[in-house]
Amino acid sequence: MRKLLIILSIIFTVIGVVFTILPMGNIALFPTSIAIVLSVFAVIFSKNNNKKLPKWILVLSTVTFLAVIGKDVFIKDQVAVDQQFIEKKEESKQDAQKELEGLDELQ
């Protein structure tokens, strides 16, 4: 049981870390929350065993959880200033103006 809890908490911690690095937003809270719960149980089951791994998993999953919250609070959703897109819009407008002048002449 103890080993199973440790393996599962490692798996969910890794998923949590990956989701935190990727722009998955609050979805990363799911695996990290599960990892915290599993690692807490792993720590409890390992009390007599004196193993450090469950504690490290608990620390890592908690830090990941806080990182997700931090990202959500402090990093705002922004659109990059895309020079290429700005130029494309300007070109499109200029082309349209020529085209509309042509339509005027036809009417």
Add this chain to the structure above:
Amino acid sequence: MKRIFFALCMCVGFQFVQAQIKSGESLVFAASYEISGLMTNIAQVTLRTENISTSKNTFLHLILEAETFNKWDSFFKVRDLYESYVNPATLKPSMYKRDILEGNYTKTEKYIFSADGKTINSTSKKRNRAELKRTFNIGTSTLDVVTLIYKIRTVDFSKLKPGQSIAYTIVFDETEYPVTIRLMGTETVSAGNLGKKECYKLSIGAKTDRLKGTDKNLIWLSTDSKRIPCQVKFSIPVGVGQLNLSKASGI
């Protein structure tokens, strides 16, 4: 993103023309998509208007831009530009342009509406393919999708009773689609910097497999004379999402 855009466009029509669409208006939305049961912000959608003048006429330039937030750009970059050039008084379209970049997929499209509104001269080009030109017939009241978004804002929904609907036709991907907008009632929703707004809740129905479910594609338009789109919910075969108004200016 194409499906999302189509769903947004489906969310919109016309009948009782009242309000006038102003030049210089800008509406910024945060687009979110449901991933693993949670709504995740993915892109910014901007609707804006400006005047454009030729030697003889002045057109209202309607613009819809969709850009993924920079955190998504390295995974799936979207830079979509949809434009329509319309008569400022009647919103009759003269030209529609579409230029999309979605990941590795690109497509450009241009429709020139004939003066009588019965045909469209279309020019389109997909990535790595030759440019295609064709002319096809349309109904005289058929609109492009960008114009439709603005046209619906000219409808006086106070004259409709809940359950009543409006029918019209749009052209998208060189195909005409019949669309209905049904008034469901009124609701108060959040409208970004405008605070909370009482809105008409409208259900969009279209005979297309691009939209899913009944009353799952919805738009909330403010009940005031501006009829600002405050929220949009859409359900498409690949998932559900929504657009929330975050900033409105020049209204």
